[in-house]
Amino acid sequence: MSPFFFYLFAAILILASLAVILARNPLYSVLSLVVVIFSLASLFMLLEAFFVGMVLLLVYAGAVLVFFLFVVMCLNLNAQAFTSVQQSRFRWLGGLIGLTFLLELFWVVKGLGETQVMAASSVRGTIEVIGKILFTDYLLPFELTSFLLLIAVFGIVALAKGSLKIVGDVEEVQQRRENP
Amino acid sequence: MIGLTHYLLLSGILFSIGTVGITTSRSVLKILLSLEILLAASNLSFVAFSRFNGDYAGQLIVFFVILVAAAEVAIGLAIIVLMYRRLATIQADELKDLKW
Numbered sequence: 001m002s003p004f005f006f007y008l009f010a011a012i013l014i015l016a017s018l019a020v021i022l023a024r025n026p027l028y029s030v031l032s033l034v035v036v037i038f039s040l041a042s043l044f045m046l047l048e049a050f051f052v053g054m055v056l057l058l059v060y061a062g063a064v065l066v067f068f069l070f071v072v073m074c075l076n077l078n079a080q081a082f083t084s085v086q087q088s089r090f091r092w093l094g095g096l097i098g099l100t101f102l103l104e105l106f107w108v109v110k111g112l113g114e115t116q117v118m119a120a121s122s123v124r125g126t127i128e129v130i131g132k133i134l135f136t137d138y139l140l141p142f143e144l145t146s147f148l149l150l151i152a153v154f155g156i157v158a159l160a161k162g163s164l165k166i167v168g169d170v171e172e173v174q175q176r177r178e179n180p
Numbered sequence: 181m182i183g184l185t186h187y188l189l190l191s192g193i194l195f196s197i198g199t200v201g202i203t204t205s206r207s208v209l210k211i212l213l214s215l216e217i218l219l220a221a222s223n224l225s226f227v228a229f230s231r232f233n234g235d236y237a238g239q240l241i242v243f244f245v246i247l248v249a250a251a252e253v254a255i256g257l258a259i260i261v262l263m264y265r266r267l268a269t270i271q272a273d274e275l276k277d278l279k280w
Contacts (some may be wrong), residue, residue: 006182010190017194017217021210029213040193040220047187047231050244052239056223064216066252071257075264094203098196105192110187123231125239137217138240145247152251153216160257 005046012039030068049125092149188230194221208263208270212256219249 016039019032039062044053128175194217201214223242230238260270267274 006186010186013190014193014197015218017197019196020213020217021205026207026209029210031217033213033216036217036220041225043187043190043224047227049227049231049239049242052227052242055243055246059250060216064250067253067257068209068213071261075261075270091204092245094200097203100200101196102193102278105189105196106275109189109192112185123234123236123237129236130239130243133236134243135239141244146243148248148251152254155255158256159255159262 006043007041009039010047013043025100026072027069030065030072033068034061042131049121050127051127051130182227184232188225191221191225191228195222206271207275208260208272212253212260216249216253237261272274 013036016032016035020029020036023029037056041053041056041061044050044056074085198214198217198221201217202211205211207216217261222244226238226242226245228238230236230242264270
């Protein structure tokens, strides 16, 4: 547990997340988010949360961000559509909110006093331990999660088929309501 | 020596970066990406608390957060694609059907 690795991955994490919000090209934003997820998984490994770190890599970097990339390339947005994005009217307000948040954070941390060091009796989040807890104490949330994913699949299919009329056709909806 | 405060500070910095991203960007895609940064920040503090307090509950919550985020991203991207088909843009300002 060397402090060097913590500072290395923390620096990569902060720089990459800044790149996510500052990049003009959405492709670079998504690729920077991949770097964010990788360094986050490295920090999880430093915290000995092995299983969660691997799930983060597999699900996030492997599936979610590839899906992001797929959509970005599928939409085929021109660069002009994203240069105008940068000039938001309320940009200064967002910066102010972030700065306030950061200052508040430093103020809170300063009041904390002595930092808690890592406990000697280590909590090692291996697959065995996490799996045991997941299938005993957290069985109901786990099953509910599978139900949530099923509902998400239904929602995506409904959206993709275009069977949902999102805007317009008010008369049609009214007619259907009157004579079902 | 790296303590709990270091991880919480890092998580807070990450969270404020995500907040700035959400409030300043007008592209819906970038707002979704900034949302992912917020989730990453909260995941980091969950795992840090789990490690320093000797409780596995934090890691399990992170597991569930990852699953819920996957569902959220799938639905969100489907909505973005539909929005692009309807409006031919993904600027959040163009969604003004509910504006009065």
